[in-house]
Amino acid sequence: MNDRPRDEHRTARSRKATDEEADAWRDLVATARRTAADGLVVGTSGNVSVRVGDTVLVTPSGVPYDRLTPDDVTGVDLDGRQMLGTLVPTSELPLHLAVYRTTGAGAVVHTHAVHATAVSTLVPELPLIHYMAAALGGPVRVAPYAPYGTEELAGNMLRALAGRTGCLLQNHGTVTCGATLDQALDRTAQLEWMCRVWLTASSVPGLTPSLLTPGQLAEVQERMRDYGRRH
Template sequence: MLLERERAALCETGRKMVASGLVMGSSGNISVRAGELVAVSPGGMMLDRMAPEDCPVLDKHGRVVDGARAPSSETPMHLAVYEVSDATAIVHTHSTYGAVVATTMTELPPVHYNTLALGGVVKVAAYATYGTPELAANVRAALQGGKWGDMYAALMANHGGVTLGHDLEHAYENARLLEWLCSVYVQARAIGEPRVLTEEELQRVVERGLTPPGYRA
């Protein structure tokens, strides 16, 4: 079986995503890249019920090279992001607070300096129907051009979130961080208008040692 270890890791990550509330039902999807191949969660299957053999392996053009199940409908988005990123794993969630922000905002205001751990201010990709080339292009655009280097997260308008990582654990932890940042912002709005950190304040955090992924001095 091709990419047996990577497919097992997808299953473990899927169980964690369900347990932590980042997805529900068969929503959300995950992928991991190994060389020219990508293992991805299957379409229409709950992420905590996958077995390694359920996860198809694709080439960079999206052709299935191993596995009997159809890949996730969001596979075009995963492949489009890999084309322009050094990341080796992608996690797509339908978390509650992420969906709230993605439904109401054009970006996630930086109310906490840990936004830098995701590369900077997280943008909301323009809405497009799920699984379409348009959505893939919109997500890829939202991940480009971070002020402090490479972006590792984006939100998808009226949809959810997507995070990248150097491996599946990194991408999963980025998804948890994105949801936490969204929850802080939404709950702060219930009390009053949140104070947003300025670019100068964020830059001083970078200078003190919190270096965003892909930071370019």
């Protein structure tokens, strides 16, 4: 969700965005619109952020992505104090800030993707249905349920993300992070696709999907270390 009571919103004196922040905001808005176009969110659910130095640009609360403009840039510092804009940051701000405080991530994408959310209600970890789990650091864990926008949820998420770049939030959705917005969004799409594959395979009566072993996944992870490198 993106609804945030205004009395919980901590503000500081707003300043003008730098050129780098303005460019990053345009990329953030484009990424947020892609989550909607790709069916990963509905309405104003889900949120996106990107870090520029010590400032975190984040989608605001309750504003449809197609209505965001360059003048709507919204940014906070790592303590959650608003530094840019007047729109209220997403209610999931604690979740985003927790990632930036504890990892070297440059971007975070949170969605309510249908298949991933469905899987989050069924298992404590996405079964190893496909080797692309290696691209997320290993088996994708499900963070135990906690109310949206809380420090409890942020803590549960961090434990599920340990050693990973993506996780599921029980009865809620997905969180992925990356060095860039494109990388974080790609990981979200990969996670949703794997969840869809597992649900589809699991729905065939009388048959059980074959799964990869931890050893097979480790082999893929080793191969991926050199993926895309020039010889």
